[in-house]
Amino acid sequence: MENEKDNIVIIKCGNRTPVGSRAALTACGVRAGFARILIHPEFIDETWESIRLGVVDDLQEGLLNHEQFRELALSAFEETISILSDIKTPLGQIPVFIGLPENRPGLFHHTDKVLESALAELGKPFKTDLTFSFIHNGHTSGLIALEKAKALLKTHSFCIIGGVESYHTASTLEWLEMDKKRLLCSTNNDGFVPGQAAGFCLLTTKDTAEKDGLEYFAEVLAIASTEEETEFDTGKNPSGKGLTQAMRSVLNVLPEDSKIDQVYCSLNGESYYTLEYSHAMLYLAKYFKDVNDFIAPFACWGDIGAATAPVFISLIVESNRKKYAKGPYNLITTSSLGKSRACALFKLPDVNKT
Numbered sequence: 270m271e272n273e274k275d276n277i278v279i280i281k282c283g284n285r286t287p288v289g290s291r292a293a294l295t296a297c298g299v300r301a302g303f304a305r306i307l308i309h310p311e312f313i314d315e316t317w318e319s320i321r322l323g324v325v326d327d328l329q330e331g332l333l334n335h336e337q338f339r340e341l342a343l344s345a346f347e348e349t350i351s352i353l354s355d356i357k358t359p360l361g362q363i364p365v366f367i368g369l370p371e372n373r374p375g376l377f378h379h380t381d382k383v384l385e386s387a388l389a390e391l392g393k394p395f396k397t398d399l400t401f402s403f404i405h406n407g408h409t410s411g412l413i414a415l416e417k418a419k420a421l422l423k424t425h426s427f428c429i430i431g432g433v434e435s436y437h438t439a440s441t442l443e444w445l446e447m448d449k450k451r452l453l454c455s456t457n458n459d460g461f462v463p464g465q466a467a468g469f470c471l472l473t474t475k476d477t478a479e480k481d482g483l484e485y486f487a488e489v490l491a492i493a494s495t496e497e498e499t500e501f502d503t504g505k506n507p508s509g510k511g512l513t514q515a516m517r518s519v520l521n522v523l524p525e526d527s528k529i530d531q532v533y534c535s536l537n538g539e540s541y542y543t544l545e546y547s548h549a550m551l552y553l554a555k556y557f558k559d560v561n562d563f564i565a566p567f568a569c570w571g572d573i574g575a576a577t578a579p580v581f582i583s584l585i586v587e588s589n590r591k592k593y594a595k596g597p598y599n600l601i602t603t604s605s606l607g608k609s610r611a612c613a614l615f616k617l618p619d620v621n622k623t
């Protein structure tokens with residue numbers, strides 16, 4: 270059995286989403302049910318209907334694909350690392366794992382290099398060596414990054430995970446509408462609204478945090494990633510076995526007689542992912558206080574892809590920090606466009622069962 274002192278804890282989160290320019294504002298916006306989904310001023314679907322997008326406020330118009338990713342990431346990353354100046358423990362080398370979308374039309378091929386160059390500059394004042402790795406797995410990439418960070422925190426004091434997404438490029442939108450028929454509109458209720466966002470989290474171990482007197486509001490109990498049998502593009506209904514396997518793996522860590530208080534899932538309105546999630550819940554209902562109680566804020570911001578898990582982590586942290594969490598045990602589930610599935614179980618310290 271792993272030493273509890275080796276558990277990952279979340280020290281600081283930062284994000285930039287359609288409903289908030291920083292983590293606390295995003296959580297407030299989601300809790301209040303705010304939405305920032307706007308009509309695209311130019312792009313129309315094949316039925317001549319204007320498409321809808323989840324839009325980040327004050328992001329400069331006309332930015333190229335990689336420029337959108339850079340600007341979204343910069344503010345979220347800057348918020349996350351702002352706490353480094355208050356940390357007494359020598360920072361040393363800090364690995365940074367960043368989730369990005371799966372390959373698709375309109376995605377700049379060197380987005381990772383653009384992000385590495387821009388974010389490395391932000392780290393210079395803290396006299397630390399940031400090393401960057403990128404995970405092109407879409408929705409699950411943030412939790413896969415968490416898995417990788419868990420391994421490296423055995424030899425490093427701190428790690429950073431994150432994710433960035435923006436579908437707002439003409440060729441991407443055209444591909445989604447004309448080739449994939451995936452955009453939500455009056456003639457397609459089984460589509461989704463493309464969004465944009467970035468989220469990052471600063472991590473350390475429970476042991477390091479307690480020795481250095483660092484405050485944390487969430488502890489990672491377990492992480493698991495696996496693969497589904499079928500991909501979205503096959504046209505077949507999902508079995509849910511991959512997601513069920515990942516969920517069961519982390520739920521087995523729950524203390525006896527405890528249940529999940531709150532679920533955050535990457536549903537985006539498309540029936541494929543809803544069916545998959547429903548299948549998993551049929552198998553695992555006994556682990557949940559209420560199988561119908563989940564948070565999937567696609568109505569607030571659309572689909573935020575690779576930014577999903579890091580932003581969800583910040584929602585969990587803020588629910589504890591602001592004392593409105595439903596209970597100590599929180600679960601994140603994510604499903605990517607391909608076969609990748611990932612889940613993580615979090616415990617909120619000093620939160621009583623409800």
